[in-house]
Amino acid sequence: MKYFNTKQTILAGALCLSLIGFASCQDDTLDMNGLENANRMPMKTVSADAQKVIDQLKIDAPDAIIAHRGSTFWTPEETEAAFRWARNMGADYLEIDVQRSKDGVLLALHDNNLRRTSNIESVYPARVDADISNFTLKELRALDAGTWFNEDKTDNARKEFENQKISTLEDVLMIAEGYRVKRELDGGNYDADGKPFYQEIDSEGNVIGETTDLADSNGHFIYEVDALDNGNRPGVYPETKEPWRFSGMEEDLAKFLKEKGWLVTADNVKAIPTQAGKVGVANTYSRIILQTFSWQSMELLEKNLPNVPKCMLLWKGGYDNLTNDTPEMIADVMNFCVDKNVHIIGPSIGGAPNKYYDLTSPWMCEMYHKPGFLIHAYSFDTQDQLKKYNGDYYYKGLDSRFKNADRELAGEWKGKISRDMFIDAGFTNLTDLSLEYQGRASDKSAEEVLVDLGYETKVGRK
């Protein structure tokens, strides 16, 4: 073979290597911004059954306003006052945290113990940090679950909140159906902080009547039609906790909802009368939406309550939630949710007052929507949060889609911003604010609704 000139060959080789070096200056990598991530990440799609439930949700409760614990701002949370207010105010759902008493009663209560939201230090001083599950319903009803609110939020303190009681799931369902707790009248008139009536029982535990004496009762309320109800019939949004805390909770929940006619997949679904122009979610397929942070509980919810709308709540941190908000991690959780027939993703939003980690940025929402899920984010307490997570800041005039369905994107956002990048519904402590934002505001303010319902005596700062 003819030899090349060695010197020339070496120079040619060096030139080739240099060319590769210069060529590498070009950007050879995809621009991996958040939107690219959302588009590239392989994810499963919801099943046909799940899609049916999702489609029904869009009909039954579009743009749902979910009253977080009834309200934590206007009323002591998860009390009769909170749920009656949220119902009359116009919330689409009453949101609760489901726990279980020692004697198996399903409760609506957030904390693991009673220190923050009751006067347990006065009533059971030796059990102040005991878990809820260590108390019977009667023991819990002995507590005052309202006065703490008056001391904590003096601006919104009302006399009628004193001696509000810890609620059960049954209480919440009854309030959603237009009932209230029967109370002793005050001069023949309804008294919102009158002594409640309980089911009176005999020595064998049989219900024999009604009584205001807790000691003679089983702790269960007597209900009456709420004469001050304005006809709204919201759904209920119960959250289950980690199964290691309440083993068999999902099974109990399924049994209880069926017993009360609230399990839409059973054959005894209750028809709940509604009125035109009023909230009527309670009488739809989507009357119950189950939610949880726990993967294990979600497994059990799918097993015990299949085809009931389910929401996977997202939180950053912890072994059984988003370890990190990368596309890979989100895709993992989305695929898990598809496998468990979840219908809704419930991410946290950022901003005051809660300052949760923001898991609802546009590219994340795209990822949540991609498999077919809806997004119910938590929780909205300011106008700014509502506008931000509905995408208003991308539009001319910062218009919301509720006020202007034909709003136009500002600047050069056309083609880059879509509806999929924003939420479908939100949890809120200020149902009134969300209603106003959506243009569904009632003719009554939050305080007027409270007064209408009998919580009329402000005792805090005037």
Added chain:
Amino acid sequence: MIKLKNISLMLLLGLACSSVNAQENITTKENKGAIKFTSNDGEYKWSFGGRIYTDAVYYMDDATDLSSKTNISDVRLYGTATWGNWDAKINFSFAKNKVSAKDVYLNYRFNKNTSIKMGNFFEPFGIQGSISSKDTRFIGSSNSGEAFGISRSIGVAATHFTDKYFLSAGIFAGRINNAEMGDGGFSVTGKAVYTPINEEGMLVHFGASASYRMPDANGFDAKYNDDDYNREVKYAAGPEHKFLNAHIGNVGSELKFNGEVLAIYGGLLFQGEYYQNKAMRRSNYDLQFEHSRPDMWGWASTAKGFEDWYGVQRDIETKGFYAQVGYLFGSDYSYNSATAYINRPKNGSFEVLARFNNTDLNDIDGIFMQNKFWDADPMKAAAGQTNYSVGGGESTDYSLALNYYVSNNVMFRLNYTVMDIDNLYYRMDDQVSYVNARIQVNF
């Protein structure tokens, strides 16, 4: 002081005289691009040399950014000495701004076919693991060779070869660059090659290698004051060691197997290797339990409690193989029984090659989520029970190579590779392709 000065002067004079004498008794010769010095009586031989690799790589279609660049990937200087039946070699690398020892050994030849070597050198394992990178057909080993090859260790090995077979076995005691505290590991490695056909222009050889190893300890575990439970094995290969990368902890020992085949026919070459590895884990749950303080619920109440929750520390199996074909323009391949591999092609030759490689560093029996492995039972996984699977990634790659042997000292190499990626930690990367080039200079 005066005495020391006088002694020093005498030593210097002596060296100068001996150097004058040495110059009169040494001949120099050029042999295949290297300079060798030989004493006139032929008893002593020295050579000095080195090599330089100038590399360039350009990545395409990479979702995870890879760095396309040029660099001097290796600079070596070596010296060898031979006297009587003894050989010695010292070879240091100065690449990447650090000095590392490569071949550092003493070799004794019983005869021209049998020798014993002591020092730091390649363990006899497979083809790619036993040869220098200057002699590989592609730039570097295949991904399987890179992941599963053994490279150099300190030890002693005996070798015997004929034109029909090659046998080598040794015992080794860990890496030369092991700076960690804790006990070093050891290995017993052997290779056997049978060459049923070994004729002019035609060769077939089959071989098998095996190695039993205990990895080096990674220092002392301060919590347990023990260095036995933190041995680990790492398999890594490919671009920046990203898409093929497995770390296996709690390893008590490792078994490696290799099968090789080599065939040449004139200018045609076929070469292939299969690798199988098993990392035998050594559970540290008993130790953990011994040193743990139960939490307020009294968990765990037995070492089994840890195992039930965190997962069985089971053995991990990985494997890989490659097959390559080549054609040499301008000369034929020739075989060297002493190394059980082919010789460097003649100057002026062009060589083209194609290779298929599959490397599997996955051993998974759990659920992967949130960058961790969880129990295979979804309920247990959802409760937080973990799993000791390894997801180092799997890839299949197709490569082409072009080599030009300019002279004994210079060759040019050009490779193109397309690599299909399947790695749970890099789910946005399906495929990456890259061009490598090298100017290889040895002297």
